[in-house]
Amino acid sequence: MELPASYMNEFFPIMERILIDITIDPSQSFMACVLHETYRRDYRGHHALGGLYDHADDCGWGSKFDAELWANLEAEKVDVVVTFKMIEEETSLLRKTELENEAFQAKILQLKLDNIALRTSKAKADEKCVRLKLELKQARVSFVKEKKLEVAYQQQVDDMFFYNYHCYMKKHGIIDDIPSIMSDDEKEVVLSKEAGQSDSSTLGESATSDDALKTHLKLLLITCFFYFHFVYRC
Structure with missing residues (x-):
């Protein structure tokens, strides 16, 4: 069936x-x-x-x-x-x-580590930048102080120069610090007058004239030195 x-x-x-x-x-x-x-x-x-x-x-x-x-x-x-x-x-x-997920997780972990390292490097760079700014500020302050000291020292040198200059003028009885330089015509007139004078001129008068000439020459040299000194500074 x-x-x-x-x-x-x-x-x-x-x-x-x-x-x-x-x-x-x-x-x-x-x-x-x-x-x-x-x-x-x-x-x-x-x-x-x-x-x-x-x-x-x-x-x-x-x-x-x-x-x-x-x-x-x-x-x-x-x-x-x-x-x-x-x-x-x-x-x-x-x-x-799963393998791709593991690789992705490893990549994420590596990126996190890189991010931490980058933040650490950035913090160090910021710290270094702050330190360099502080050093630059200190260098500027030191430069300003040095410049002020240099100006003060130069002022002392100038004051000493003027003091010596005035002492020299006072010592030699010079009132006018700008000496008058005779022209050639004036020199000829003076020489002709001296030639017309009597030969009875004493030796003391001649010595006095020589001393006055030397004094004027020294004053001229000091004035020239003073002039070139300030020209060089400018």
């Missing part, structure tokens, strides 16, 4: 979705993966496929059931192979994603 196809699931619910490698020893254990409605169930067991065929023969299905069973098994085998391939691909993709 051949049973309707609608009752097969009631008699053999395990055959709804099953993967069995029956190319080897039929008496070995096997793994069955069953999908029933919306639930997934895994079965482990030990079956002798020979008893399964005997049961099928007792039910009267014969070779037709055997062919359908083989067809279903082959179809399920293909589905399982495809499923395993998809699982392997998803696992590989997941592993790749």
Whole structure:
């Protein structure tokens, strides 16, 4: 008697979705993966496929059931192979994603370390900049002080020069510090007057005239030195 196809699931619910490698020893254990409605169930067991065929023969299905069973098994085998391939691909993709995530996390950590190092370098650079500004300010203050000391020293030198100059004028009885230099005509007049005078001139008068001339020459030299000194400073 051949049973309707609608009752097969009631008699053999395990055959709804099953993967069995029956190319080897039929008496070995096997793994069955069953999908029933919306639930997934895994079965482990030990079956002798020979008893399964005997049961099928007792039910009267014969070779037709055997062919359908083989067809279903082959179809399920293909589905399982495809499923395993998809699982392997998803696992590989997941592993790749994990590796990329680890690399990304390592990169983030490196960026954080670089950021910390950059902040440290920036703090050191700011500290160095502040120190250089302070040194520049101190250098400017020192330069101003040195300039003031130089001006004060030059003022002392000038004061000493004027003091010596006035002392020299006072010592030699010079009132006018701008000596009058005679022209050539005036010199000729003076010489002619001296020539017209009597030869009875005393030696003391001649010495007095020579001393006055030397004094005027010294005053002229001091005046020239004073002039060039201030010209050089300007």
